[in-house]
Every structure is written in structure tokens, then in C-alpha cells.
Amino acid sequence: MANKKINKKDIAKLLTKWSQGFTVFVPSKESGVAIMSKWDGKDTSFLDWYRNTVEPAKANFFPSMEEMFSFQKDKEGYHLELPPSDKQKQLIFGIRPCDAKALAILDMTFKDTYEDPYYLSKRNNTVLIGLSCTNPYDSCFCTSLGISPVESKDVDLMLTDIGDEFLIEVVTDKGKELIATASGVEEASGADEARAKEAKETSFNKVTRKIDSDGIKEKLLPAFENQDYWEKVTAKCISCGICTFLCPTCYCFDINDELVKNQGTRFRNWDSCAFPIYTKMPMENPREEKWRRVRQKVCHKYEFYPMLFDIIACTGCGRCIRLCPVNWDITQTLNSVPAKTTA
Ligand code: SF4
Ligand code: SF4
Numbered sequence: 580m581a582n583k584k585i586n587k588k589d590i591a592k593l594l595t596k597w598s599q600g601f602t603v604f605v606p607s608k609e610s611g612v613a614i615m616s617k618w619d620g621k622d623t624s625f626l627d628w629y630r631n632t633v634e635p636a637k638a639n640f641f642p643s644m645e646e647m648f649s650f651q652k653d654k655e656g657y658h659l660e661l662p663p664s665d666k667q668k669q670l671i672f673g674i675r676p677c678d679a680k681a682l683a684i685l686d687m688t689f690k691d692t693y694e695d696p697y698y699l700s701k702r703n704n705t706v707l708i709g710l711s712c713t714n715p716y717d718s719c720f721c722t723s724l725g726i727s728p729v730e731s732k733d734v735d736l737m738l739t740d741i742g743d744e745f746l747i748e749v750v751t752d753k754g755k756e757l758i759a760t761a762s763g764v765e766e767a768s769g770a771d772e773a774r775a776k777e778a779k780e781t782s783f784n785k786v787t788r789k790i791d792s793d794g795i796k797e798k799l800l801p802a803f804e805n806q807d808y809w810e811k812v813t814a815k816c817i818s819c820g821i822c823t824f825l826c827p828t829c830y831c832f833d834i835n836d837e838l839v840k841n842q843g844t845r846f847r848n849w850d851s852c853a854f855p856i857y858t859k860m861p862m863e864n865p866r867e868e869k870w871r872r873v874r875q876k877v878c879h880k881y882e883f884y885p886m887l888f889d890i891i892a893c894t895g896c897g898r899c900i901r902l903c904p905v906n907w908d909i910t911q912t913l914n915s916v917p918a919k920t921t922a
Pocket of ligand 2: 822825826827828829880892893894895896897898899900909
């Protein structure tokens with residue numbers, strides 16, 4: 580399908596149209612923090628300030644706290660009740676290519692390995708409208724991982740800022756349907772395509788932080804037991820867990836029951852391998868020392884996930900760098916993996 584375009588002034592009309600069939604999420608500020616939240620039906624000022632959200636879009640599919648079921652106990656035993664299945668269609672407008680890729684990576688765990696009904700009920704009812712990234716952060720390094728800040732195959736429609744307008748690329752059949760009935764959408768001209776190409780090249784070149792991801796799995800393997808290296812690169816971490824909670828590809832969770840007499844609710848909540856009690860067991864804790872926990876976080880993304888799925892479970896979104904309270908930097912850790920272990 581030929582590319583389209585829309586004037587930025589018509590984005591509110593487009594979102595209004597889509598609101599008839601979907602709950603529309605857009606970048607918004609809550610207490611000054613950028614998150615994806617329900618569109619209020621009028622505000623499109625995010626087009627001016629939005630760079631990326633603090634909380635990744637994974638929260639729309641795998642919330643920080645989620646009810647799994649409620650239960651009651653009587654003399655006949657336990658009775659379970661599932662929460663209503665989440666069939667509400669959602670549309671996420673403005674997701675960045677790195678965060679859309681992160682959802683494709685999460686699918687490998689929540690869809691391909693094990694069918695997680697809570698995640699899939701939302702994932703299967705969602706359309707993604709990507710927005711190319713024109714102002715990446717200094718902490719971003721997506722291009723080192725084969726991810727473009729301006730292109731995506733993991734969204735339904737991809738928009739690129741070309742001045743007063745957005746160029747619209749149709750990526751999937753769902754995207755084609757969405758655009759077919761939208762008003763204010765026109766055919767893109769050759770000049771529009773040329774403007775988009777130039778804008779994309781400029782944005783791509785703004786991602787200057789780099790890691791050498793070629794052969795990183797093979798480099799990490801012999802360094803796994805190199806305690807000196809891991810202690811050195813993890814010295815300043817305070818085990819707060821922020822980097823894992825806000826990482827778009829981290830998916831660890833804990834399960835808790837809230838009980839009142841004979842009834843209760845079971846929830847799952849985000850958990851973090853950075854926490855000292857994460858692997859605590861009655862007899863021992865295999866990751867009591869901090870260096871073992873940070874090693875787990877890094878190796879899970881750059882060694883274990885590639886072994887399982889042939890893909891690095893990091894998108895270079897840079898959140899773990901810019902949001903870490905002590906400036907721990909995964910790129911420094913990866914760029915200093917020793918060639919050979921000294922252990
Ligand atoms: S955000 Fe920083 S300090 Fe907190 S656990 Fe991650 S690396 Fe450690
Ligand atoms: S490890 Fe850091 S850079 Fe990589 S996806 Fe997670 S938060 Fe983003």
C-alpha cells in the first residue's frame with residue numbers, strides 16, 4: 580500500500596475516530612512523569628514534548644500489579660473466580676520502535692513458550708501506532724542492537740515527522756484497515772517521501788552511544804565466573820530494582836494472596852532479580868551477593884535469552900542508564916567484558 584500522510588493539526592480528529600473502536604492510549608504526563616495513559620479526547624500537546632515514556636508500554640500488557648483470580652473457601656473446599664477477560668480493544672499511539680520490539684521479545688516468553696492468558700488477552704486486542712524517534716536520549720543505543728529508531732516491523736502503522744505533517748507507512752493489514760476509514764489522510768507525494776528519508780537519516784545518526792553486540796554472547800560465557808570483573812562493574816549498584824521494573828523486556832513477577840477470613844484475591848506483581856530476597860530459599864540464597872544478581876540481569880539479556888531464542892533481550896532503550904539513581908551504565912559493563920576469564 581502506498582504511503583499516506585496526515586497534517587499534525589488533524590491528529591486529534593484521527594484519534595477521535597479511533598476512539599470509537601478502541602481505548603486510545605497516548606504519551607501523557609502524570610506528576611511530571613511520561614507514561615502511556617488514556618487519551619482525554621482533546622490534548623495532542625505530547626507531539627511537542629514527547630521523547631519516550633518512563634514506564635514502557637509493557638505495562639499495558641503486563642501491569643505492575645494484576646489480579647489473577649479471587650477465591651472463597653467453604654465446607655466444600657475452594658471456589659475460584661477469574662477476573663473478567665480483558666476484551667477491550669486498545670490502541671497505543673506513539674510507541675517508539677524500541678518499545679515495539681520489546682513487545683515482540685516479550686511475546687517469546689508470554690506467547691510462544693507459555694500462553695499467558697493475562698498478557699495475551701491484552702496483546703491480541705491491541706493495535707500499535709509507531710512514532711519514529713526524532714530526539715533520542717544520550718543513553719539510547721538501539722542501533723547497536725539492529726533496531727532503528729525510525730523504522731519498525733513490530734507496529735501496525737508507522738508515522739514519521741516531516742514538518743507540519745506525518746508520513747504514514749502501513750505495516751500490517753490491521754494498519755491498512757485503520758487508515759482506510761480515517762479522515763484527513765492523503766496520499767504521500769514523492770517530495771513527502773524524500774522529506775521522510777532525510778528526517779529518518781538525521782534521527783538515526785543522533786544515536787551515538789554504541790556497544791559492540793557482535794559475539795557478545797560468546798564473550799560473556801567465559802567471563803561468567805570472573806568475579807573480579809563483575810564486582811568491579813557492579814560496585815555502585817544499590818539493588819533498587821528500578822532498571823528491571825522499567826526495562827521493557829524484563830518480565831519477572833511474584834505472586835501474593837490477600838486474605839480476609841475465608842476469601843481472598845491472588846495478584847501478581849513485578850519482581851526484580853536485583854533484589855537480595857529474589858532467590859532466597861529455606862536453605863540458601865544462590866544470589867546473595869550483588870555481583871551475582873547484576874550478572875544475572877546482564878547475562879539473561881545478552882547470553883541466556885540469545886541461547887533460547889536467538890535474540891538479545893535488550894532493545895537499547897537506555898532506561899536502565901538514564902533512570903538509575905547511581906548512574907550504573909550497562910553499555911560500560913558490556914564494553915568492558917574481558918576477552919578471557921581470569922578466574
Ligand atoms: S537501577 Fe541502578 S542501582 Fe538500581 S538496581 Fe539497577 S543498576 Fe542497581
Ligand atoms: S536492559 Fe536497559 S537498555 Fe536494554 S532494554 Fe532494558 S532498560 Fe532498555
